Amino acid sequence: MSKIGLIIQREYFTRVRNKTFILSTFLLPIMMIVFIFGSVFFAVKSREKQRVAVVNDPGFFRQNLKSDSSTVVFDFTPGIDSANYTEKGYGGILYLASDGGTQYELISKKQFGLESKGYIERQLNKAIESHLLQQRGIEKSTLDSITKASGKAVSLKNKVTDSDGKSKQANAGLAYGIGFGSGILIYITMFIFGAMVMRGVAEEKMNRIAEVIVSSCKPFELMLGKIIGIAGVGLTQFMLWIVLIFVLMTTLQFFLPHETMQQVQEVQQSQQQLPGGPNNSMALKILEAKTQFVEGVNWPLIIFCFLFYFLGGYLFYASLFAAIGSVINEDPQEAQALMLPITMPIIFAFIILTSSLSNPNSPVAVWASIIPFTSPIVMMGRIPFGVPDTVPYWQLGLSMVTLIGGFLFTTWFAGKVYRTGILMYGKKSSWKEMMRWAMKK
Amino acid sequence: MQNILEVSHLKKYFATQKAVDDISFSIGKGSIFGLLGPNGAGKTTLLRMITGIFYPDEGEIFFDGKKFDPLNDVTRIGYMPEERGLYKKMKIGEQALYLARLKGLSKSEATARIKDWFIRLQMETWWNKKVEDLSKGMSQKLQFVTTVLHDPKMIILDEPFSGLDPVNANLIKDEIHRLAEEGATIIFSTHRMEQVEEICDHIVLVNKGTKILDGTVKGIKNEFKENLFRISFDEKVLPEHTAIHLFQVVEKSDNELVIKKNEGFTSNDILGYFIHKGLTIHAFNEILPSLNEIFIRQVRGTPEARQFEAVQN
Numbered sequence: 001m002s003k004i005g006l007i008i009q010r011e012y013f014t015r016v017r018n019k020t021f022i023l024s025t026f027l028l029p030i031m032m033i034v035f036i037f038g039s040v041f042f043a044v045k046s047r048e049k050q051r052v053a054v055v056n057d058p059g060f061f062r063q064n065l066k067s068d069s070s071t072v073v074f075d076f077t078p079g080i081d082s083a084n085y086t087e088k089g090y091g092g093i094l095y096l097a098s099d100g101g102t103q104y105e106l107i108s109k110k111q112f113g114l115e116s117k118g119y120i121e122r123q124l125n126k127a128i129e130s131h132l133l134q135q136r137g138i139e140k141s142t143l144d145s146i147t148k149a150s151g152k153a154v155s156l157k158n159k160v161t162d163s164d165g166k167s168k169q170a171n172a173g174l175a176y177g178i179g180f181g182s183g184i185l186i187y188i189t190m191f192i193f194g195a196m197v198m199r200g201v202a203e204e205k206m207n208r209i210a211e212v213i214v215s216s217c218k219p220f221e222l223m224l225g226k227i228i229g230i231a232g233v234g235l236t237q238f239m240l241w242i243v244l245i246f247v248l249m250t251t252l253q254f255f256l257p258h259e260t261m262q263q264v265q266e267v268q269q270s271q272q273q274l275p276g277g278p279n280n281s282m283a284l285k286i287l288e289a290k291t292q293f294v295e296g297v298n299w300p301l302i303i304f305c306f307l308f309y310f311l312g313g314y315l316f317y318a319s320l321f322a323a324i325g326s327v328i329n330e331d332p333q334e335a336q337a338l339m340l341p342i343t344m345p346i347i348f349a350f351i352i353l354t355s356s357l358s359n360p361n362s363p364v365a366v367w368a369s370i371i372p373f374t375s376p377i378v379m380m381g382r383i384p385f386g387v388p389d390t391v392p393y394w395q396l397g398l399s400m401v402t403l404i405g406g407f408l409f410t411t412w413f414a415g416k417v418y419r420t421g422i423l424m425y426g427k428k429s430s431w432k433e434m435m436r437w438a439m440k441k
Numbered sequence: 442m443q444n445i446l447e448v449s450h451l452k453k454y455f456a457t458q459k460a461v462d463d464i465s466f467s468i469g470k471g472s473i474f475g476l477l478g479p480n481g482a483g484k485t486t487l488l489r490m491i492t493g494i495f496y497p498d499e500g501e502i503f504f505d506g507k508k509f510d511p512l513n514d515v516t517r518i519g520y521m522p523e524e525r526g527l528y529k530k531m532k533i534g535e536q537a538l539y540l541a542r543l544k545g546l547s548k549s550e551a552t553a554r555i556k557d558w559f560i561r562l563q564m565e566t567w568w569n570k571k572v573e574d575l576s577k578g579m580s581q582k583l584q585f586v587t588t589v590l591h592d593p594k595m596i597i598l599d600e601p602f603s604g605l606d607p608v609n610a611n612l613i614k615d616e617i618h619r620l621a622e623e624g625a626t627i628i629f630s631t632h633r634m635e636q637v638e639e640i641c642d643h644i645v646l647v648n649k650g651t652k653i654l655d656g657t658v659k660g661i662k663n664e665f666k667e668n669l670f671r672i673s674f675d676e677k678v679l680p681e682h683t684a685i686h687l688f689q690v691v692e693k694s695d696n697e698l699v700i701k702k703n704e705g706f707t708s709n710d711i712l713g714y715f716i717h718k719g720l721t722i723h724a725f726n727e728i729l730p731s732l733n734e735i736f737i738r739q740v741r742g743t744p745e746a747r748q749f750e751a752v753q754n
Contacts, residue, residue: 006542014531208526212587215492215520216543218512423494425524 003217004225011200011229016236025237029244037252049073050091050116052106053080057096060134064127072119082107094120176357178384182306183353183377190313190346190376193234194321198335200226201325201418210422219419223326224411227318231311238310298387305383308400313376315407317342319414326421327429341431349374353381360385370399372406413438443506445470445595445626446491451500453486460486462650463500468628468643473621475641475658476630477732483650484630485523488597491628492520505594516545519593523600523630525584527572534568537587544591551590558586562612577604585613589620596620597628602636614640634732646736653739662729665738668702669728670711675721682718687711699728 015021051073054061067073075090085093085107092108104124106112112120130143201223204210213222320342328335352374356365360382369379369391379399382391416438421429447467453460461483468474478484489495491502493511502509505517528536534555541551559565562582572580581604589596598617602610617640621627629637637644638658646654654661670688674696683690683698687706692699702711708727715722730738 003543006539010539014528204526207529208522208524209528210526211489211494211522211524212520212526212540212584213543214494215518215522216515216540423489 004221004228007213007217007222007225008229008232011226012232015196015230015233021233021237025240026244029241029248033245033248033252050112051075051089052120053077053085053088053090053093055080055093055095060131061096061127064130065123066126068119072116072123074123175384175386178302179357179360179381180353182302182380182384183350183357186306186310186313186380187346187350187353187377189234189310190317191343193230193314194317194342196230196233197227197318198321198325198339200230201322201422202328202335205326205328205422206330214422219422220415223319223322223415223418227315227322227411230318231314234310234314235307301387302384305396306380309376309380309403312372312400312403312407316372316376316403316410317346319407319411323414323417323421323434326418327424327434329425338429338431345373346377349377352378357381360390366395370395370402372403375399375403443470444468444503445505446628447503448487448491449501449503451487451490451502452498453483453490453495454498459650461490461497464647464650464652465500466645466652466655468626470626471621471624472642473617473627473640474629475637475644476628476647477632477634477637477644477736478647479632481649482632482647484632484647485599487647488520488522488599488628488630492518492597516591517594519544519588519591519596521584521588521596521598521601523603525581527580527584527587529573530571532568533564533570533572533575533583536572537583537590540587541590544593546591554590554592555586558590562586562616578606578609581605582609582613585616589616589625593625595626595628597630599630600633601629601631602633634736638732644732646732646739648736648740654735658732661732661735665730665735666727667730669699670702670708670725671697671699671728672711672715672725673697673723674715675723678720682715682720685714687714696723 049071053075054065057076061074062076065074074094080088080090080093082093086109091110092106092112095105095107106117106120133143134140204213204222210219210222321339324335324338324342328338349368352364352368356362356368356378359365365378365382368374369382379391379396383396385391387393387396417434420437421434444467449465451461451464454462464483464487476484476487486495490497491509493509493515504510504514531539537555538548538551541555542548546554556565559567564579564582564586567575567579567583572583575583585598585601588598596617601613601617605613617627629641631637641658643657644654644661645652656664669691677695678693678698683693683700686703687710688700688702690698691701700711702708708725712722712725
């Protein structure tokens with residue numbers, strides 16, 4: 001086997017057999033699943049069912065207040081007051097102002113949940129609105145048909161037609177989610193695996209094993225072997241995560257009570273936003289994305305681009321991290337100072353990503369997705385919005401070519417620095433010095 | 442004897458110093474060669490050029506009769522650097538296997554040889570241990586084994602005995618002799634000159650990047666000898682015994698003399714004189730200078746010399 005193959009093998013297997021790798025690979029998806037299912041479960045379970053007695057109805061509430069069997073049921077039985085409502089099995093008692101004013105009172109022993117309270121408020125407003133409309137001569141049947149029709153108009157579908165005139169269904173929300181998700185994934189992995197490369201190189205230098213190894217092979221082979229080996233570790237982890245999440249999702253569905261799943265579907269179908277913060281709705285969206293196959297998303301292209309930009313971006317930055325690892329000594333602060341010029345563009349790319357998601361065709365987004373320092377993160381934010389509609393082929397091509405050229409350059413540069421740095425002990429190095437080493441033959 | 446290594450006019454300058462400045466020497470096949478010099482003399486830089494880690498700025502290296510080709514020739518060289526290095530978290534067997542395969546051995550052959558060596562050096566039980574569990578001396582032994590596993594033609598050992606107890610140092614010394622007998626050339630690099638005096642056939646002494654001595658240990662010692670002799674007697678030595686033009690007394694105790702022979706006389710003249718005087722000679726040896734002393738004499742007055750005087754004390 002070639003030397004570089006041996007080095008890749010060692011780098012890969014020592015890391016994959018490591019306990020931290022195994023733990024993080026298995027725990028992360030489990031934690032994610034527990035989080036998603038947990039929050040959905042609690043969102044569903046926390047929906048309280050309340051019976052509310054309505055007192056002092058001026059007449060029109062009885063026909064306009066609509067009960068919802070899963071949240072609030074209104075009851076107009078006479079003879080209930082604040083003294084006996086709990087005994088009769090009501091959660092609260094609603095006093096209505098008989099003159100049509102705006103003062104209403106809800107009396108209860110326990111605080112009503114946000115959802116129930118919101119529901120009651122909405123129903124009251126609707127009831128008053130319908131009452132006023134009816135007072136001004138609009139028939140009940142007309143009103144009903146208007147409400148029905150307007151309810152349908154709520155969902156807005158954005159049909160995008162491509163150059164052939166074929167129409168596709170565009171889903172901006174999903175594109176946003178995929179773009180953000182893959183951008184942030186590349187951002188995080190670039191840091192994690194970049195730092196892994198840096199630590200690995202620095203460790204070899206501190207251990208003084210580097211000199212033993214480079215008496216058997218070229219320093220460049222050692223560096224490249226490490227970078228490729230760790231890339232393999234990263235890809236393995238991704239694959240395992242995807243498989244694990246899929247398997248866990250599928251099996252967990254069987255273990256969840258049927259009733260809960262139905263409730264989840266109910267919640268999904270009802271247009272209303274769930275209370276309880278964005279977590280729950282995000283969890284639902286993820287479930288939705290899984291259960292619902294979405295047309296208009298070019299999955300093969302996105303997965304290919306993701307792998308391309310993950311590898312390209314990783315190779316681009318990992319070699320720079322390796323160069324830093326080769327020049328640092330025992331002092332960790334030294335590493336931090338040297339890392340700044342590398343971490344800055346990555347963080348910068350992330351900032352551009354967030355803005356380019358809402359405006360994928362702004363000049364900043366376009367150029368940042370072509371320049372290799374930022375392209376792996378920013379381009380992945382733009383691609384889900386459509387190729388070649390949002391991202392023309394020339395931009396994608398140019399971005400890929402510059403990224404390949406970019407990582408060839410950084411690897412060459414890092415190789416030069418690495419060769420000198422790995423055997424240089426006890427001396428502080430600066431970027432200026434590293435540039436000088438790179439210029440040398 | 443054919444030379445395994447020839448180095449001619451080798452130069453390597455760093456930004457701040459001339460690490461190796463025009464050094465030439467050659468090493469015979471199967472010999473034990475000592476590259477001596479104080480810290481910072483340029484030994485390590487020289488070795489790194491010979492092992493293909495550094496490219497020389499100027500000069501040429503010939504390995505086994507051909508121009509040195511780092512890419513292919515490294516598999517025939519074993520190098521143990523001064524700063525020992527092993528992967529701390531890797532199992533010892535796997536580590537030795539990895540390093541041997543990097544030198545071009547096949548997996549099965551490497552495994553067989555490692556087992557062989559481990560048995561010979563009583564390391565059989567180490568296979569599944571990690572380096573971090575080893576003592577310093579133990580990891581030294583492992584490092585030595587990984588250096589010679591691929592049966593190199595030329596073995597370069599930089600400070601091989603530092604950190605080893607006498608038992609293990611002798612064990613390694615024996616192995617080195619055995620390897621030399623089997624035809625390998627050994628290069629020692631050290632600043633502890635007394636350690637290699639007895640082992641090396643041929644030495645080169647470097648200081649501040651230049652070569653100051655080159656030759657066999659015996660030849661160099663003869664070149665620098667001061668005609669000093671130590672004579673012990675059974676009887677007490679009296680002042681009248683030493684009043685003679687043959688020699689001057691350097692040191693004198695009850696029944697021992699250290700003398701400096703005067704120019705133009707032989708040791709037989711001195712022996713004859715004492716026999717004639719009726720003294721029973723118990724022992725008569727020539728005092729040859731140690732390499733240390735020679736080195737100090739060569740660089741007297743420089744900071745390097747002080748470094749060695751300190752070692753002696």
